Amino acid sequence: MSLRQLTIIGTGLIGGSFGLALKKRGFAGTIVGCDRGAILEHAQSIGAIDVARVNPVEAILGSQVVLLATPVGSIIEMIRNLGPAITDDVLLTDVGSTKLEIVAQARHIFGADYDHRFLPGHPIAGKEHSGIEFADPDLFQGALWYFTPDINREPTTLAREFAGLVGCVGAHIAAIDPAEHDRLCAWTSHLPQMLSTALAASLVEEFGPDARLLENGGRALTEMTRIAGSPYSMWRDIALTNQENLSDALLKVEQRLAHIRENLKTRELESEFDQAHKLRNT
């Protein structure tokens, strides 16, 4: 493997976990981390990174792969500001939760070179809490890690090597079109988040923040409201960059809830349960 140095920009939950995961699986190269000082100190103290650099331009020096692991808005900004400083023998990749706007920015910055210089990625992994404090070397074990490359081009050697690392930390790789990715994630990730947030916010409004609600609802309520703890900073960017798909999904669920509400006493409720029971994991 020729990958001797990797830079992770954003050493929070995802970036920090990726560093820890690589170290745990024996990655022999150097991992440079880039973030705010206190976060880098924490990341270095737990062994997620070898070298700490606050300045991104310094952080990318000498690395063959640069992984952008910040919220989507900051990834887009980073591609614009950092892209021109990255030499064309370096692979830039990311972990952004939406892909269309990121891909558009990378195409704009890298032009004809786009598909051998940028590999858009998205690991389906996370927690309801963000930050390096929650980093976990096994976060990607068994998780899906999407790539949305230009399918008409052969992947570069570096892209293959990076995909090898992703497999090495336990993730399953899948390729998907960026537009289809954003629609799928609107339904399977962004919609569930908004449902959980709406449920938790409604409960607080109805009963006040000090009500002992979670024990009243048992395991089901705890599960349904777990991701309501997710940080706005991440979801703001997702909502901004996937608004159309998410609006569509939300509207359809609102209509379905209204249908359920209007049919609490009819057999229509049964057909809703029958339809829901068809959801399978195979």
Add this chain to the structure above:
Amino acid sequence: MSLRQLTIIGTGLIGGSFGLALKKRGFAGTIVGCDRGAILEHAQSIGAIDVARVNPVEAILGSQVVLLATPVGSIIEMIRNLGPAITDDVLLTDVGSTKLEIVAQARHIFGADYDHRFLPGHPIAGKEHSGIEFADPDLFQGALWYFTPDINREPTTLAREFAGLVGCVGAHIAAIDPAEHDRLCAWTSHLPQMLSTALAASLVEEFGPDARLLENGGRALTEMTRIAGSPYSMWRDIALTNQENLSDALLKVEQRLAHIRENLKTRELESEFDQAHKLRNT
């Protein structure tokens, strides 16, 4: 303890688990089960009951306590049909998920004797699958078990003894007014169920039943759709007997989702996340 014989009518997930739990904690009395033949055979084979009776009138003979552990509609019917056959030294209790209509029926049948003959109960325990196959002796460990008695009366000796058994299987007992119970459960249990059902049904409509959706959504989607597998037979009765509270909760969440949808690009989304973050478990 004078409780020598207990009848469980409905030996499915809840009734069967209660029998198993009592046996595991060394209950020395006889447990009579009443259900359909095949279910009783299963319940007896795993040791959840000692004696099997298909006929409820035979099943209650000689028992000091009769526990109704069927869906709410059947509990109401059972109180009407079986109530007059139960002698006044026997305690009738139930595990119904809504309490107002059950209490109204018991008051109607038992009249002035109501509060020493009937103890309305509701364990906050369950699974997404029903049936004796899923019975679990530890189902009630750490769970809340609500009673909604007439607070102006002293509990009878039998009611105290039954509450002792409930504590013995690991549940925490709490008393609550039946109307407040139904409103609270509409929000903390019935609303989350309908959200999960609506999410799962929408996903099936959008992507078809064979899409590998759950792995795309990771842990969050799995949790958000787990209870979508719950049986309609149980939820039909809950929806019928708690329609007003549930309608109110559904309407408020629909409005909140619409507000979120209309504000995906504004700071209003932040205040929804802030409000949701206030939900606490203390």
